[in-house]
Amino acid sequence: AQSVTQLDSQVPVFEEAPVELRCNYSSSVSVYLFWYVQYPNQGLQLLLKYLSGSTLVKGINGFEAEFNKSQTSFHLRKPSVHISDTAEYFCAVSDPPDRGSTLGRLYFGRGTQLTVWP
Amino acid sequence: KAGVTQTPRYLIKTRGQQVTLSCSPISGHRSVSWYQQTPGQGLQFLFEYFSETQRNKGNFPGRFSGRQFSNSRSEMNVSTLELGDSALYLCASRGLRGQANTEAFFGQGTRLTVV
Numbered sequence: 001a002q003s004v005t006q007l008d009s010q011v012p013v014f015e016e017a018p019v020e021l022r023c024n025y026s027s028s029v030s031v032y033l034f035w036y037v038q039y040p041n042q043g044l045q046l047l048l049k050y051l052s053g054s055t056l057v058k059g060i061n062g063f064e065a066e067f068n069k070s071q072t073s074f075h076l077r078k079p080s081v082h083i084s085d086t087a088e089y090f091c092a093v094s095d096p097p098d099r100g101s102t103l104g105r106l107y108f109g110r111g112t113q114l115t116v117w118p
Numbered sequence: 119k120a121g122v123t124q125t126p127r128y129l130i131k132t133r134g135q136q137v138t139l140s141c142s143p144i145s146g147h148r149s150v151s152w153y154q155q156t157p158g159q160g161l162q163f164l165f166e167y168f169s170e171t172q173r174n175k176g177n178f179p180g181r182f183s184g185r186q187f188s189n190s191r192s193e194m195n196v197s198t199l200e201l202g203d204s205a206l207y208l209c210a211s212r213g214l215r216g217q218a219n220t221e222a223f224f225g226q227g228t229r230l231t232v233v
Contacts, residue, residue, distance in 0.1 A: 034221065043122070043208055043224035090161065104149055104212055105174050106222060108161040 002027050002093045006109035014117050015083055021076040021112045023091030033074040034092040034106070035065055044090065050074065061085070086116045120145065122211050122225035130231045136197040139228045143190050143211030149173075150192040151222065152184060155206040164207075167192055196230075204232045 007022040025031060032051050036044040048059025055067040065076045074091060091109040123142040131137050143150050152164040163176040167186035184194040190211075196203055206229050210222035 036224075041226075041229075043124075043226045044210075045224070046221050049221050104151060104166050104168075104222070105163050105176075106151075106153075106161075106210075107163075108153075110160045 002031065002095070002107040004091050004093055004107050004109035006089075006091055006112050008112050009110065010113045010115070012115045012117060013081055016080050018079050019077065019081050019085075019114065021089050021091075021114065023074045023076065023109060025072050025074065025091075025093045025107075027072070027093065031093045031095060033065075033067060034094070035059065035063070035074075035076050036090045036092060038088045038090065038111075040087075047076070047089075081114070081116045083116045083118060085114060088113050122209055122223050124207075124209050124225035124228050126228060127226065128229045128231075130233060131199050132233055133199055133201060135199050136195060137199060137230060138193050138195045139207055139209075139230070141192045141194075141209030141211075141225060143192070143209075144213070144223055147211040147213045147223075148190050149212040150186055150190065151210045151212070152192070152194050153208045153210065154178075155208060155227070156204075161208075164194065199232045201232050203230065205230060 003026040005024045013019045034049045035047040037047050038044050047063050048057045050057045050067045058064045063078050065074055067074050088111045090111050092106045094106050125140045149168045151166040153161050155161045165184050166174045170186045181197045186192045206227045208227045209225045212222050
């Protein structure tokens with residue numbers, strides 16, 4: 001089974017400052033990687049995904065993430081945050097389709113609460 | 119295109135009762151997964167259905183069950199509710215193009231409180 005570690009449970013930051021949310025995963029073979037955001041009392045919204053190709057992935061709301069295979073990391077970054085970015089962020093992995101027995105199952109990290117202060 | 123719809127949004131049940139939650143996936147999506155979210159355990163996978171068949175199951179007791187209908191709508195049932203079943207239950211739908219794995223789209227969840 002896959003495992004995902006989000007290294008920081010809480011990240012406070014001031015508005016317009018840059019932010020990095022860290023994510024490491026356990027697999028040494030190919031995986032699909034995702035970042036989701038959750039606002040209070042809401043479901044999960046996909047920010048970005050890495051399936052293959054370029055290791056720098058751009059997502060919605062100005063977020064981007066870099067896939068690093070050697071370090072099994074997929075850190076999320078934003079150069080300048082806004083108060084509206086305050087939310088919980090989840091990193092997730094899933095197996096690619098050639099390992100079809102677990103096709104579709106997402107393994108989530110424990111989440112990082114990003115709080116943006118004015 | 120309508121998103122994933124979960125009903126009801128909020129539910130309060132008593133210990134020992136059973137509950138059924140419903141999920142309507144995005145039109146054309148045939149895969150539906152269920153997750154339980156709690157402060158203590160985080161997001162945990164319950165099961166996934168595709169074309170009315172359970173494809174994968176997480177590590178939950180048999181009190182948790184599900185099914186999928188021919189229109190891809192899914193229900194999950196929890197019998198003999200325990201206080202620890204209080205959680206946000208999230209449903210996710212995916213569209214599969216051949217064997218291609220696409221991203222999961224989540225509903226807003228059903229908040230279940232067991233008292």
